[in-house]
Amino acid sequence: MKEKLIRRYDAAERINHWIVAVCFVLLAISGLAFFYPAFFWLTGVFGTPQLARIVHPFVGVVMFLAFARQFFRYAHHNLLNKEDVKWMMSVREVMKGNEVGDIGRYNGGQKGMFWMMVACMILLLGSGFIAWRPYFAGLFPIPVIRLALLVHATSALALIAGIIVHVYAALWVQGTIRAMVEGVVTHAWAKKHHPRWYRQVTGKESGGH
């Protein structure tokens, strides 16, 4: 009956993650409203369209800061290695549910996602800052603002598509949501999906062949 559990994310990490997640959802909803005329009604997430326009950038700053904290937590876990390249090359096999490579704390897909998010967050902050009225847009020439708006929309949509993959991956690999909700994963989960990390944290079967 008793489950063997490994702690994967402590409380601070989980709170951090969910601050980013909630900000992201609010931003995606209001952002899509500004992007697609047919979804303009989604500005209602912040009460009125005007309020959505006013609040959206502030929430964006909160998301960026919270994500920056995550960046410093996880960047060193996300450096690519040969196993990750192998994983990426065999992504078709992975999609069938087969594990590929001796995966550490994160696999190639997770690392790719991490860096994609980092790139999007930086682009979103920079371009959002340039387009932010009434505070900063006036400091920039109109062609720069135009470019910023294009970059903002493009990177936002890339991030939304990426987050869909991120959420799906968490749902698909069962037991993953628990890592970010309760902070723990089972031994079986760790051994199956992140064998090298499993050995590291449990000290079993010391690394190397």
Place this chain on the structure above:
Amino acid sequence: MALQSLDILRRSATPTQTPQARNPQEVAKLIDVSVCIGCKACQVACSEWNELRADVGTCTGVYDNPVDLGPQAWTVMRFNEVEENGKLEWLIRKDGCMHCADPGCLKACPSPGAIIQYKNGIVDFHQENCIGCGYCVSGCPFNVPRISTVDSKAYKCNLCSDRVAVGQEPACVKTCPTGAIQFGSKVDMIEVAETRITDLKSRGFEQAGLYDPAGVGGTHVMYVLHHADKPQLYSGLPENPAISLTVSLWKGILKPLATLGVAAAGLFGFFHYITVGPNRADEDEEETGGHDSPTGGHDSPAGGQGGPKFVEKQKQPEDALS
């Protein structure tokens, strides 16, 4: 403003059609720069009719006053001294919204009904729907809209749409003492312009012409210029105005591409789940006494379940569980 009796051709952020049955004539304002004396009566008339009162500014050493368009200054005279054909010329241009047939502001606007293009060609801002994002400022090829710092709404010339709606000419036209500003159907205004251009050419302005730029589908404010080949001379009137490529990409191709990308991500996830099925770590291998999960021991025929077990065997940590 919302109380209007003009037929609407286009509405910002509205993907479906407006009522199309009625077909009123296109109007235009013709500004003959060669006849303008720079008296600024048009500015005063505009401010009176629209009840706009810009803050008193300071003299910057030139006649331009106010020096730029603003939420309280929908038209301004721009004065420029140039030397053409060995003579000093004082070029005075009444600046303001050009009322493009293809308005960049309307294209960029994300708020339904904040920008309206009437069938007569007037492009009007309905501030009650404006959210203050400033996209219209980025969309405009003429740098016309201004966002108020008081209420965060965009403002610009509306060609006195309220006056036009009841058969009157715009206030600036009514007040112009030299007849430099005329108003009528666009067809008529082009005809008037032709006679003026012929006259200017006979007076030695070989390059005189009409400014009705095709890049924005033509405009409903047109200029007669003595130097139609060099519109830049008139305080930076753009030579080939058009909606910026950046704006066109953002409001054009990016939408279907984004829809495709986001839909692909979502649909892939859905179909992947219902075909391959979830990726479970087999607890049985770990917990000796365990039995199948309550969700049923469906060692489904989907290939997914076979693979992982195989990999597990390779790893083979038949360890005691801490």
